[in-house]
Amino acid sequence: MGRFSTYWTFCPCESEPMIELAPRHKYGLAIPGPVMPAAGTFGYGDAYADWVDPSLLGAIVTNPVSMRPRRAAHGQRIAVRGDTLVVHTGWPNPGLRRLLREVRETWERLPVPVIVHLLAGSPAETAQAAALLSTVTGVGGIELGFMASVSRRQAVETVAAAATEGDLPVIAQIPFDRVDDLAPLLARQGADALTLTAPPRAVVPIAMGDSSTAEAWNLEAEGTTDEVGVARYLRGRLYGRALFPLLLNILSRWAQKLPVPVIACGGIASAEDAMACLTLGAAAVQIDALIWHEPSLINVVARGLEKPAQEEVR
Amino acid sequence: MRPSWRRLTPSSAQLSITLARRQIATLRYARPDPPAWGLYLALDGAPSQIPGPGEYVLADFGDPIREPLFPSASDEEGFATVVAPGHPATRLLPGAKVDVLGPLGRGFRLAPAGHPLARLLLIAQVEALPLLAPLYEAAASVVLVVEATTRAQLPSPARFPPALELVHVTLDGSTGYLGPLVGAVEASTVAPAGLERVDTRLCELIAWAECVCVAHDPETYPALATIVKRVRLQPFPDFAQALVRVPMPCGVGACDVCRVATSHGEVRTCVDGPVLDLLDFLPL
Numbered sequence: 001m002g003r004f005s006t007y008w009t010f011c012p013c014e015s016e017p018m019i020e021l022a023p024r025h026k027y028g029l030a031i032p033g034p035v036m037p038a039a040g041t042f043g044y045g046d047a048y049a050d051w052v053d054p055s056l057l058g059a060i061v062t063n064p065v066s067m068r069p070r071r072a073a074h075g076q077r078i079a080v081r082g083d084t085l086v087v088h089t090g091w092p093n094p095g096l097r098r099l100l101r102e103v104r105e106t107w108e109r110l111p112v113p114v115i116v117h118l119l120a121g122s123p124a125e126t127a128q129a130a131a132l133l134s135t136v137t138g139v140g141g142i143e144l145g146f147m148a149s150v151s152r153r154q155a156v157e158t159v160a161a162a163a164t165e166g167d168l169p170v171i172a173q174i175p176f177d178r179v180d181d182l183a184p185l186l187a188r189q190g191a192d193a194l195t196l197t198a199p200p201r202a203v204v205p206i207a208m209g210d211s212s213t214a215e216a217w218n219l220e221a222e223g224t225t226d227e228v229g230v231a232r233y234l235r236g237r238l239y240g241r242a243l244f245p246l247l248l249n250i251l252s253r254w255a256q257k258l259p260v261p262v263i264a265c266g267g268i269a270s271a272e273d274a275m276a277c278l279t280l281g282a283a284a285v286q287i288d289a290l291i292w293h294e295p296s297l298i299n300v301v302a303r304g305l306e307k308p309a310q311e312e313v314r
Numbered sequence: 315m316r317p318s319w320r321r322l323t324p325s326s327a328q329l330s331i332t333l334a335r336r337q338i339a340t341l342r343y344a345r346p347d348p349p350a351w352g353l354y355l356a357l358d359g360a361p362s363q364i365p366g367p368g369e370y371v372l373a374d375f376g377d378p379i380r381e382p383l384f385p386s387a388s389d390e391e392g393f394a395t396v397v398a399p400g401h402p403a404t405r406l407l408p409g410a411k412v413d414v415l416g417p418l419g420r421g422f423r424l425a426p427a428g429h430p431l432a433r434l435l436l437i438a439q440v441e442a443l444p445l446l447a448p449l450y451e452a453a454a455s456v457v458l459v460v461e462a463t464t465r466a467q468l469p470s471p472a473r474f475p476p477a478l479e480l481v482h483v484t485l486d487g488s489t490g491y492l493g494p495l496v497g498a499v500e501a502s503t504v505a506p507a508g509l510e511r512v513d514t515r516l517c518e519l520i521a522w523a524e525c526v527c528v529a530h531d532p533e534t535y536p537a538l539a540t541i542v543k544r545v546r547l548q549p550f551p552d553f554a555q556a557l558v559r560v561p562m563p564c565g566v567g568a569c570d571v572c573r574v575a576t577s578h579g580e581v582r583t584c585v586d587g588p589v590l591d592l593l594d595f596l597p598l
Contacts, residue, residue, distance in 0.1 A: 043568035050335060051566065063570065072573035072580055078561050085378050089570040092580060240378060292564040293380055
């Protein structure tokens with residue numbers, strides 16, 4: 001439990017201990033608990049209003065948003081294989097300006113900070129978005145999501161643009177297979193915290209099911225699938241409990257070497273899983289698509305962590 | 315300024331809200347109902363927690379995502395539904411418990427209370443018939459247009475209420491009208507000898523109906539919407555409603571997997587539907 005409480009701090013204005021996710025930032029990002037949803041799984045703050053008590057969370061991470069509106073991907077968007085899911089939505093969103101018009105009041109009412117997940121486009125676009133978000137009440141930070149193919153230079157420039165043009169802490173979500181490459185670099189070059197990691201990319205065949213499945217899932221549609229011979233494939237983000245050992249492997253190698261707080265994300269399915277991540281040095285955890293199956297999971301994990309964390313701090 | 319993010323203990327009221335839409339269903343039976351299997355799930359919630367026509371529950375059968383179940387019939391205790399052969403539910407024994415979330419979504423919106431519907435038109439693919447089954451007796455006069463590839467796929471008329479008027483459409487013309495349901499006019503205006511295309515009859519029925527409910531392949535919805543618009547000119551909202559079947563992993567509009575394109579932008583099927591106004595699918 002050596003590093004368990006590294007980022008827990010007592011804020012003079014709060015009676016409860018807070019976790020500081022951006023200790024290097026001028027304003028910081030103090031959150032009241034270590035559990036938050038992962039980007040792309042929780043909507044924009046109000047989707048789970050009837051299911052999840054937000055006051056138990058540390059923060060709410062939004063679905064990815066871009067400056068310009070994006071439409072949903074065509075064709076099949078989800079495939080189940082064993083205990084894992086492959087999801088490809090195309091990150092549909094109404095664009096940042098329209099989104100802010102729609103959700104500003106919701107975010108103001110939330111009892112925890114909102115971390116807006118930005119689809120990192122060009123540095124200029126990211127700078128524009130960061131400046132816009134700096135004016136929004138309730139937003140506590142920005143999480144930048146990168147393409148797996150992003151160059152080191154573009155990643156650094158994008159983080160710098162977000163940090164320079166806005167006054168919000170910047171969290172970089174590192175692509176799964178770029179941790180060794182990007183995590184130390186971005187931690188040195190301006191990111192206030194890192195999310196390890198974005199869901200890995202995966203490909204699954206989707207024409208193997210029976211005809212009723214094929215029909216229900218609209219397998220004939222073009223767009224997200226690639227046809228090779230008679231088989232079709234869905235490329236997308238991989239979710240599932242199977243990711244958790246991979247996450248622990250990454251955390252065990254990196255969490256204590258990086259000079260910024262790390263947020264663990266990938267297959268966390270219980271308070272014990274979350275505790276393991278915190279023990280390995282993560283400052284907080286994100287619950288990903290498992291919440292779709294079990295909406296109360298995020299509150300269960302938060303309650304499960306509450307007592308040990310409080311005892312550790314005191 | 316950020317609000318003060320103070321940790322709060324959830325009140326009992328908040329907890330009851332959180333739990334209100336989770337129910338434990340008890341499987342009463344799972345039996346073959348060729349070509350599918352029929353299930354009956356008794357719910358432990360109030361009668362208001364029984365899914366209505368077009369609404370759904372997300373059931374946990376052990377897969378990584380929950381499965382939407384639509385009622386094919388319902389009473390005060392629970393609802394019946396239909397699943398494919400080989401579905402995990404077919405291996406459950408009576409008395410098995412199933413964790414369900416819901417009811418969720420917007421179902422079919424028929425006439426308001428106190429204004430009974432007189433003439434209802436139902437249009438379905440044969441595979442989607444169970445989705446419209448709760449509406450078979452929802453009006454004084456109901457006509458069901460059912461499309462199948464061939465006669466052998468059509469259920470026996472004895473399985474429908476006696477007052478229901480059946481209109482069969484088959485793609486091979488083996489019985490009833492010659493299909494397809496939509497696109498026939500574009501395909502060919504001349505039917506083979508002895509067969510009659512369905513398009514004229516379909517237009518007559520749309521003109522006759524007070525409300526139209528559809529459960530078909532979503533790819534046919536733009537063409538069906540065009541026909542409705544042509545026949546009724548200015549139909550009132552929800553005159554024609556269409557049920558959209560797509561995977562809905564979260565059921566609350568969080569995951570964006572179930573988005574469908576409509577004439578006024580994309581909507582999330584799980585919360586804005588799964589029953590949408592058919593005219594939302596009018597081609598631009």
